[in-house]
Amino acid sequence: MSSVPQKPHLNLVIIGHVDHGKSTMVGHILYRLGYFDQKTLQMIEEEAKKMGKESFKFAWLLDRMKEERERGVTISLSYMKFETKKYFFTIIDAPGHRDFVKNMITGASQADAAILVVSARKGEFEAGMSPEGQTREHALLARTMGINQLIVAINKMDAAEPPYSEKRYQEVKEVLGKFLKSLGYNIEKIPFIPVSAWTGENLIERSPNMPWYTGPVLVEALDMLEVPSKPVDKPLRIPIQDVYAISGVGTVPVGRVETGVLKVGDKLIFNPPGVIGEVRSIETHHTKIEKAEPGDNIGFNVRGVERKDIKRGDVAGHTTNPPTVSDEFTARIFVMWHPTAITVGYTPVVHVHTASVACRITEIIAKLDPRTGKEVEKNPQFLKQGDAAIVKFKPIKPLVIEKYSDFPALGRFAMRDMGKTIGIGQVLDVKVLEQQKK
Amino acid sequence: MRVDKQKLREIIRELKKWKAHATILLSLYVPPGRPVSDVLNMLRQELSITDNIKLKKTKSAVQRALSMAIDRLSKVPKIPDKGLVLFAGENPDTGESIIVMLIPPEEVSVYYYRTDKYFHTEFLEEMVSESNIIGLLLIERDAATIGMLKGNRLKIVEELEDYIPGKHEKGGQSQRRYDRIIEQMVEEFYKRVGEHANRVFLPLYEQGRLKGILVGGPAYAKYDFLEKDYLDYRLKKIVLPELIDVGYQGEAGLREMILKAGDLLKEQEFADLLKYIEEFKLHLAKDDGLAVYGEDEVRNALEMGMVAVLIISEEREDVEKWLELAKKGGAKALVLSSDVPESEWFNKTFNGLAGILRARIYS
Ligand SMILES: Nc1nc2c(ncn2[C@@H]2O[C@H](COP(=O)(O)OP(=O)(O)OP(=O)(O)O)[C@@H](O)[C@H]2O)c(=O)[nH]1
Ligand SMILES: [Mg+2]
Numbered sequence: 001m002s003s004v005p006q007k008p009h010l011n012l013v014i015i016g017h018v019d020h021g022k023s024t025m026v027g028h029i030l031y032r033l034g035y036f037d038q039k040t041l042q043m044i045e046e047e048a049k050k051m052g053k054e055s056f057k058f059a060w061l062l063d064r065m066k067e068e069r070e071r072g073v074t075i076s077l078s079y080m081k082f083e084t085k086k087y088f089f090t091i092i093d094a095p096g097h098r099d100f101v102k103n104m105i106t107g108a109s110q111a112d113a114a115i116l117v118v119s120a121r122k123g124e125f126e127a128g129m130s131p132e133g134q135t136r137e138h139a140l141l142a143r144t145m146g147i148n149q150l151i152v153a154i155n156k157m158d159a160a161e162p163p164y165s166e167k168r169y170q171e172v173k174e175v176l177g178k179f180l181k182s183l184g185y186n187i188e189k190i191p192f193i194p195v196s197a198w199t200g201e202n203l204i205e206r207s208p209n210m211p212w213y214t215g216p217v218l219v220e221a222l223d224m225l226e227v228p229s230k231p232v233d234k235p236l237r238i239p240i241q242d243v244y245a246i247s248g249v250g251t252v253p254v255g256r257v258e259t260g261v262l263k264v265g266d267k268l269i270f271n272p273p274g275v276i277g278e279v280r281s282i283e284t285h286h287t288k289i290e291k292a293e294p295g296d297n298i299g300f301n302v303r304g305v306e307r308k309d310i311k312r313g314d315v316a317g318h319t320t321n322p323p324t325v326s327d328e329f330t331a332r333i334f335v336m337w338h339p340t341a342i343t344v345g346y347t348p349v350v351h352v353h354t355a356s357v358a359c360r361i362t363e364i365i366a367k368l369d370p371r372t373g374k375e376v377e378k379n380p381q382f383l384k385q386g387d388a389a390i391v392k393f394k395p396i397k398p399l400v401i402e403k404y405s406d407f408p409a410l411g412r413f414a415m416r417d418m419g420k421t422i423g424i425g426q427v428l429d430v431k432v433l434e435q436q437k438k
Numbered sequence: 439m440r441v442d443k444q445k446l447r448e449i450i451r452e453l454k455k456w457k458a459h460a461t462i463l464l465s466l467y468v469p470p471g472r473p474v475s476d477v478l479n480m481l482r483q484e485l486s487i488t489d490n491i492k493l494k495k496t497k498s499a500v501q502r503a504l505s506m507a508i509d510r511l512s513k514v515p516k517i518p519d520k521g522l523v524l525f526a527g528e529n530p531d532t533g534e535s536i537i538v539m540l541i542p543p544e545e546v547s548v549y550y551y552r553t554d555k556y557f558h559t560e561f562l563e564e565m566v567s568e569s570n571i572i573g574l575l576l577i578e579r580d581a582a583t584i585g586m587l588k589g590n591r592l593k594i595v596e597e598l599e600d601y602i603p604g605k606h607e608k609g610g611q612s613q614r615r616y617d618r619i620i621e622q623m624v625e626e627f628y629k630r631v632g633e634h635a636n637r638v639f640l641p642l643y644e645q646g647r648l649k650g651i652l653v654g655g656p657a658y659a660k661y662d663f664l665e666k667d668y669l670d671y672r673l674k675k676i677v678l679p680e681l682i683d684v685g686y687q688g689e690a691g692l693r694e695m696i697l698k699a700g701d702l703l704k705e706q707e708f709a710d711l712l713k714y715i716e717e718f719k720l721h722l723a724k725d726d727g728l729a730v731y732g733e734d735e736v737r738n739a740l741e742m743g744m745v746a747v748l749i750i751s752e753e754r755e756d757v758e759k760w761l762e763l764a765k766k767g768g769a770k771a772l773v774l775s776s777d778v779p780e781s782e783w784f785n786k787t788f789n790g791l792a793g794i795l796r797a798r799i800y801s
Contacts, residue, residue, distance in 0.1 A: 064605060064613065066621050067579065071658050075579075078605045099656030099685045242604045307601065340716045341723035345780040349690050358690040360779065381787060384723050396689070418694055419685055 008227045009088045009284075011256060011297055013111035013147070015104060015138040017128030018096035020119040021155040023074050025197035026093045027058030029219070032204050035082055036061055058197070062093050073097050077107045077241075079297070081285050086223040088285060090297040096134050098419060104134075105141055105351045105414060106241060106312070110256040112295060113149035113225050114142045115218075118176060120160040120168050120194070129175060136179065137421050140336070143183045144414045144424040145351075148228075150190050151221050152176065157210065158196040164209045169194045191221045230294040235321040236260030237407055239353035239400075240270070240314045244299070245307035250280070253310060254299040255354065258409040260318070262292040268302060268316045271323040272398035272433075275309045277302035313355030315400040315410065323400045323410075327433040328362065333415070333425035334370065334388045341382035348422055350393065352413035357399045363392040390428070403427050440520075440541040443566045448758065449538060450566065453525055453557040456536065462499040463527035464507055465558035467550040470521045474514055480551065481508050495530060500553055503527045506537045514539075521546030525557050572706060573639045573651035573673075575631075576684060576691045578659045579624045582631040583687045584638055587696070590707040590752070590775040595638050597688055600627040632668030639673050652702065654682035654695040678702050693779075710770075711778050714747045718794055719780075727798035731788040740767035744795050749774050751781065751790025760791065769793065 014022045031041055045057045053072055056063070062078040063069055074095040082089050092111060094104040108114065118135050119125055128135030142150070152173075160168045173192045181187050193202055194213050201207030202217045216224060237258045244252040253270075262268075266279045280301040282289050292298045315323040335342060342361065350359040367377040370388040383389050395401075404411030404426040411427040441449065456463060468477055485504045491497040503526040510524065518541045528535035544565040552558055567588060574585040580602040585594045602623050642648040651673060653660050660681050664674065680702055684695045696709050697716075703709035721729040730739050739745045740763045748764045750757050751774045764771035774781050774790070784790065 062605070064617050065579075066624075067658055067662065073657065075657070076604055097657055099683055102685055243601075244603060311601075340720040343719060343780055344783040344786075345778075347690060347779045349686055356686075358686075358688065382719060382723055416685070417690070418697065419683070 007083060007086060007088045009090070009295055009297070010113060010225060010227060011090045011092065011111045011295065012222070012225075013092040013094055013104075013107045013114045013142070014117060015094050015108065015114050015142055016096055016117035017119070017124070017134040017138070018073060018098070020096060020117045020124060020128060020135070021197040022096060022117045023059035023062045023078075023093050024056070025058075025115075025117060025153065025155065025195070025203070025218075026078070026080065026091055027061035028197050028200050029203050030061065030080060030082055030091075031058065032200060033082055035080070055198070075100055075103070077103055084219055084222050087225070087227075089222070094138075096138075098132070098134055098137075101134065101137060101141070101416070101419075101421070102349075102351070102356055104138060105145065105356070106354045108138075108142050108145040108147060109239070109351075109353050109409070110241060110297065111142075111145075111147055112228050113151070114147045115151045115153055116142070117153045117155050117197075118172060119156045120154050120165075120172050121156045122161050124156070125172050125175075129179070132420075135176070139180060140183055140421060140424075141414055143185065144412060146409060146412060148185075149225050150180070150185060151218070151225075152180075152190055152192045153197075153218060154192055154194045155197050157194045157201065157207075158199050164194075164207075166210070166212045169210075169213070191215055191224070193218055193221060228295065231259040232261055232293055234259035234407065236262055236266075236268075236317050237323055237402070237410055238262065238298075238316040239355070239410065240310060240312055240316065241354050242312060243307050243310055246301075250301050250303065251277075251305050251307050251309075252299045252301050253305075253316065254297070255316070256297045257292050257294050258353070259294055259407055262298070262300065264290055267319045269319045269322045270305065270310045270314045270316050271400050272325045273309055273314060275305050276319060277305035313353075313357070313399075315353065315355075324402050324430050325398050325433045326395060326401045326430045328392055328394050328431040329401055329427050330365070330390065330392050330429040331413070331425040331427045332368070332373075332388065333391050333423050335383050335385055335423045337420055338383075338385045338422050339418075341384055342422075343382045347396065348415040348417040350395070350399075350413050350415055350425075352399070352401050352427075353410050355399055355401075357395045357397050359393040359395045359399070361391055362394045365390040365392060391425075398433065401427055401430060403430055439539070440518075441543065443543050446540075446543060446562060447566050449540065450559045450562055451752070451757070453536075453538065453559050456527060456529070456557055458499075458527065458530060458555050460493065460496040460499070460530075461553045461555055462496055462503060462530070463555065463557050464500075464503040464525065464553050465550070466507060466522075466524040467546050467548055467561055468517050468522045468524075469546045469549055470517050470519050472517055472549060474511065474517060477517075478508060478511055481511070484551075499528055499530060502535070503553065506535070510537060510539050520544065523562065527557070567647075569647045570649050570705075571642055571647050572678075572703065573635075573642070573648055574692055574695065575635055575651060575653045576687050576695060577628070577631060577653065577655040577663045578687070580627060581687045582627075582634075582655075583691055584631075584635055585692050586638075586642075587703070587706050587708050590711060590773050590777070592689075592692060592696070592708050592777045594689055594692065596634055598627075598631055598634060600630070602627070628663050628666070628668045631663070632670075636670045636673065640670060643672060643676070648676065650676050650678045652678050652682065652695060652699055654684040654691070654698075656685050657683065707772060708775075708777065711749070711772050711774060714749060714772060714794065715774075715778060715780050715784070717747075718749065718792060721794060728795045729792065730795050731792035733789070733791060736791055736793055737763065739793065739795060739799060740764060740769060742799065743767050744797065744799050745769035745793040746796045747772065748793040749784070749791070751785045752776075753785055754790045
């Protein structure tokens with residue numbers, strides 16, 4: 001594992017409604033593949049028992065925060081590395097709780113593919129699919145953030161009624177499949193795998209309890225994913241996910257390279273703050289590398305930058321072609337959900353790459369026919385649920401955002417308000433902040 | 439002249455309309471006990487140094503303001519028990535001048551003199567400011583927002599953030615010490631938030647103006663925060679009984695918390711504004727005839743007693759008049775401040791005046 005990774009690398013985010021078994025699944029797979037030893041699991045098992053949370057022993061391999069363990073929920077993203085026959089994976093375990101959708105979106109923005117975990121247990125699947133449910137919201141957000149490859153794990157088959165029921169499996173597959181199709185997913189290409197994250201069935205080995213299922217098991221399905229094309233020719237953009245200060249090393253921002261190539265010795269600028277530094281080393285999978293390419297999830301040590309200078313949501317680029325800090329941007333949006341109406345002044349939180357910043361609508365330029373994209377009304381007074389429009393936004397704090405046509409990963413966004421996803425958008429144009437120009 | 443709070447509010451609103459391109463608007467606050475002669479001497483002294491002002495227009499405007507102030511003050515035998523406040527200046531474009539001298543409803547505590555591009559009304563605003571303030575606190579493990587609701591305003595006092603490392607390493611034996619350090623960092627952050635919140639809220643509490651504190655944030659951190667003694671025990675006692683689940687921080691988070699708080703914030707004008715602006719937009723979008731706008735239409739509906747809620751922008755000249763009409767017509771009246779995101783749109787589109795009807799009257 002310490003050699004330079006030869007296998008192609010993929011970022012995989014695990015998404016789905018709260019408690020549907022995401023962390024348990026990741027923990028169990030990693031344990032089975034030998035990434036945690038038995039002693040570690042035993043120790044955790046004992047601790048979990050003491051707190052009356054034994055069923056969370058696999059989840060606790062990832063959920064290490066006190067708040068997470070006491071409540072049995074994931075709060076922040078976990079990043080784990082593991083490999084299959086074909087790939088190196090960075091696996092990102094996302095929280096399902098509705099108050100942490102903001103963290104889930106960051107994870108989704110960094111992923112090439114997703115496993116959508118849905119519980120087959122009675123009532124749980126239905127909760128996730130309700131209008132408030134995160135099975136629905138996560139699937140939409142994954143799509144919005146550019147994830148085109150999806151695997152569905154129909155989990156907790158051991159707890160279905162009756163256990164391992166093919167009928168329940170079919171029911172879940174049908175309802176969910178229809179919904180995913182409506183989001184634009186090609187469901188022919190999506191494997192729907194019945195699993196139990198708890199017993200480990202159909203994760204790595206085929207379950208004797210579900211002989212009716214003949215498709216791939218989860219790990220096999222992972223090897224059927226494809227590596228997306230790498231925009232190496234574009235200018236460098238690395239949205240920052242976290243920043244560490246490591247003693248003896250220095251400042252280490254981590255993030256995924258979206259476009260361009262990063263090399264040791266490069267001069268970088270982090271925007272919006274505008275701080276400049278030089279790359280001393282790059283690391284991925286605990287291995288030093290000389291250069292990083294699109295899709296690589298890396299930590300890189302920069303000289304001349306302090307940890308407190310930069311944070312999640314900032315974007316690194318070469319000083320010769322810095323990431324665009326926007327004063328205002330124009331976007332095509334679609335309003336998925338809104339209880340009343342959206343007018344000028346409305347200020348939802350915009351999630352783009354790893355950033356989340358409230359942005360004020362300063363102008364509704366035109367309403368569009370959602371089907372044809374043709375303009376139907378100029379300067380409408382308001383927008384309603386189901387409307388498509390061209391709208392101007394002003395971020396209330398400095399924000400790096402790019403034209404979708406230049407940098408898709410930095411130009412597609414989700415809008416949230418009142419704890420819900422109210423719409424999605426793509427950036428058509430960006431007005432550069434004055435102070436950045438000069 | 440002695441003014442009450444209601445009158446003072448009107449005066450402040452009037453004074454705030456005055457803006458100058460140069461520092462020619464005079465504000466003067468005199469606490470009780472100070473000899474009038476002292477103040478007059480100071481003003482005369484100021485007048486004598488105005489010769490240094492280079493721009494002729496500015497010079498003469500400042501001189502006129504000072505002369506008006508001196509003239510008015512020299513007729514005062516003694517600074518009254520509550521102190522004295524004076525404003526003087528002129529509009530350089532129209533030549534119109536203004537002089538206001540008043541005894542405020544509460545004691546003036548500072549001796550303050552300034553000529554500026556606007557009138558310094560902030561000390562008076564303190565006096566009419568709400569005695570019905572709600573503190574706002576959003577908390578999670580690495581971020582917090584402190585704010586307050588004051589009448590029709592939402593104020594963000596502070597946004598705090600701390601750096602808490604994420605989960606990037608694989609868990610194991612060696613990890614545990616590091617995990618504990620992280621938990622300590624979280625506790626340190628809660629402590630800091632508590633200190634800041636106490637500093638902001640305790641003075642208001644002691645003045646008897648803070649009526650409650652609304653606490654929110656994502657999932658569980660807010661419970662952990664309140665369980666320990668980060669927040670002063672007196673403040674803890676007035677934390678509103680329901681904690682609100684909110685995902686975000688900052689202004690967006692505060693607005694979401696207020697909207698979700700519902701009945702917890704009864705009789706809070708800003709909370710009502712958010713709610714009724716939403717309702718107004720809904721009627722507008724549904725086109726159900728319950729949204730009413732246009733001066734004549736609104737007046738007519740008010741006279742018929744058909745308006746349930748009237749929203750008037752504070753930027754309108756005739757706010758008082760509409761408040762009066764609303765009272766007569768039995769409508770709930772709300773004065774819209776610029777802290778509501780849709781206010782600009784509301785002002786532009788509806789001229790700052792609209793309402794929600796009890797039932798349709800126009801077909
Ligand atoms: N019976 C059964 N229980 C499961 C299975 N998978 C997970 N669980 C249980 O479901 C509960 C939640 O599991 P988690 O792994 O924490 O769920 P999660 O999706 O990561 O939850 P969040 O991260 O908080 O959204 C735990 O009690 C698990 O033991 C399964 O396959 N069968
Ligand atoms: Mg989890």
